[in-house]
Amino acid sequence: MSKRAGEGDAASPKKPKLGDMNSPGKPPPVGSIAQLDPAATGTDAKKGQQKVAFITGITGQDGSYLAELLLEKDYQVHGIIRRSSGFNTARIEHIYGHDNLFLHYGDMCDSTCLQYLVSKYQPDEIYNLAAQSHVKVSFEMPEYTAQADGVGVLKLLEAVRAAGLEKKTKLYQASTSELYGKVQEIPQKETTPFYPRSPYAVAKLYGYWIIVNYRESYDFFATNGILFNHESPRRGATFVTQKIVRAACHIKMGKQKQLALGNLDAKRDWGHAKDYVRGMWMILQHHEARDWVLATGEQYSVRSFVEKCFNHPLINMPVEWKGEPGTAEEYGVLKSEPGRKLVVVDQRYFRPAEVESLLGDPTLANEVLGWKPEMSYDDLVNDMMVAEMDAVKEGRERFMQ
Numbered sequence: 001m002s003k004r005a006g007e008g009d010a011a012s013p014k015k016p017k018l019g020d021m022n023s024p025g026k027p028p029p030v031g032s033i034a035q036l037d038p039a040a041t042g043t044d045a046k047k048g049q050q051k052v053a054f055i056t057g058i059t060g061q062d063g064s065y066l067a068e069l070l071l072e073k074d075y076q077v078h079g080i081i082r083r084s085s086g087f088n089t090a091r092i093e094h095i096y097g098h099d100n101l102f103l104h105y106g107d108m109c110d111s112t113c114l115q116y117l118v119s120k121y122q123p124d125e126i127y128n129l130a131a132q133s134h135v136k137v138s139f140e141m142p143e144y145t146a147q148a149d150g151v152g153v154l155k156l157l158e159a160v161r162a163a164g165l166e167k168k169t170k171l172y173q174a175s176t177s178e179l180y181g182k183v184q185e186i187p188q189k190e191t192t193p194f195y196p197r198s199p200y201a202v203a204k205l206y207g208y209w210i211i212v213n214y215r216e217s218y219d220f221f222a223t224n225g226i227l228f229n230h231e232s233p234r235r236g237a238t239f240v241t242q243k244i245v246r247a248a249c250h251i252k253m254g255k256q257k258q259l260a261l262g263n264l265d266a267k268r269d270w271g272h273a274k275d276y277v278r279g280m281w282m283i284l285q286h287h288e289a290r291d292w293v294l295a296t297g298e299q300y301s302v303r304s305f306v307e308k309c310f311n312h313p314l315i316n317m318p319v320e321w322k323g324e325p326g327t328a329e330e331y332g333v334l335k336s337e338p339g340r341k342l343v344v345v346d347q348r349y350f351r352p353a354e355v356e357s358l359l360g361d362p363t364l365a366n367e368v369l370g371w372k373p374e375m376s377y378d379d380l381v382n383d384m385m386v387a388e389m390d391a392v393k394e395g396r397e398r399f400m401q
């Protein structure tokens with residue numbers, strides 16, 4: 001919950017340039033989150049027709065890019081962050097002191113804070129990006145995942161209704177291609193039936209349908225973006241792309257020996273997160289509330305992502321595969337030094353139920369919204385590799401979750 005006036009020191013309003021957050025920076029001082037709270041500073045008066053946006057999950061990959069985008073568009077942006085014993089604000093450090101950014105403590109499992117914040121700030125647009133977003137972790141924390149990713153959506157919708165804002169506020173729900181799971185059609189589009197394969201996807205299925213239900217029941221502008229995988233230099237370190245990028249750079253610089261992975265044959269439709277947050281905004285600007293697929297329409301395997309990263313000019317260590325393909329006996333060696341194992345398969349990274357292949361069909365968003373990804377697969381890999389190599393060379397650790 002936000003701190004009230006008198007509990008914190010007022011922030012000195014300064015307006016840093018929106019820059020690339022991958023440059024090294026100091027962590028924000030303890031207590032500065034409360035300093036940005038308008039309740040403490042009294043600086044949240046809207047300028048004229050300025051729109052107010054509310055972002056849950058603002059400290060995550062997508063939340064941080066979306067906050068940048070909305071600040072550039074002159075929105076007043078309110079974000080909820082979770083209380084943590086450490087810093088969880090690395091991705092928004094570079095916009096921390098922005099005059100139009102306000103951060104509040106909150107949690108998707110705590111309806112009182114959602115109700116308080118929604119009724120107090122009366123947002124024009126809500127982007128619900130908060131989630132326990134790791135599919136493998138959801139098998140280990142299924143109940144928490146259901147609460148945060150499923151019932152949390154209901155709590156937010158009810159917060160809007162309790163504030164009497166269901167005819168004013170537009171809501172974007174971060175739905176996912178994981179809903180397609182064991183795919184029933186290739187490629188997947190808005191009408192493809194769902195077949196979720198993890199507690200994460202099942203929780204998101206509840207989120208998807210409660211959005212549809214509130215739209216149909218209350219004429220609420222509530223939308224689902226069914227987004228296929230999107231990555232960036234800000235991707236969490238335990239998602240497969242960042243794990244591979246990080247390992248390639250660390251191995252090259254002699255800081256790591258091997259990379260251990262699970263299913264090398266899983267295929268994903270990977271895009272760049274910057275393109276996808278632009279799509280989220282476009283979804284809420286469209287005159288009609290409905291559900292949209294955002295995807296690139298291209299698909300690559302984990303195996304080929306490994307090859308691409310180790311072939312990257314910054315690494316130049318091509319991998320050759322040995323052992324029984326598709327089993328834990330398979331491994332990848334340095335082509336020029338076959339005795340040197342670079343990649344091994346570890347059963348611990350396999351999932352109880354796997355989503356083998358995802359490929360999206362973004363035709364509707366292309367034709368109706370005019371949304372198209374601007375960054376190619378090569379751009380994505382290059383952006384991630386350059387950011388990570390810079391960090392490794394400077395001895396910086398980035399996002400560890």
Ligand code: NAP
Pocket residue numbers: 056057058059060061062063081082084088106107108109128129130131132133134148174175176177226227228229230231236401
């Ligand atoms: P992410 O980097 O894991 O960020 C998740 C955000 O949610 C973080 O800010 C996290 O806070 C916050 N959060 C987690 N549990 C919370 C809780 N109980 N209450 C409040 N906040 C909580 O995820 P992302 O990649 O940006 O994805 C954004 C959303 O899109 C998620 O809902 C994800 O499921 C969905 N999605 C992602 C993709 C993708 O490929 N990236 C594709 C489709 C859908 P901390 O920083 O404190 O952990």
Ligand code: G4F
Pocket residue numbers: 133134135136175176177178227228229230238239240241243260261262263264266267268302349350351354355356358
């Ligand atoms: O990078 P991943 O963990 O992403 P996953 O499971 O596709 O989920 C991400 O995308 C979803 C959209 O489709 C989001 F909804 C979700 O929040 C998240 O952002 O794994 C991708 C694939 C999987 O098939 C996995 O089994 O890579 C395979 N994989 C192989 N080895 C691995 C590993 N995944 C991880 N995380 N770590 C491995 O070592």
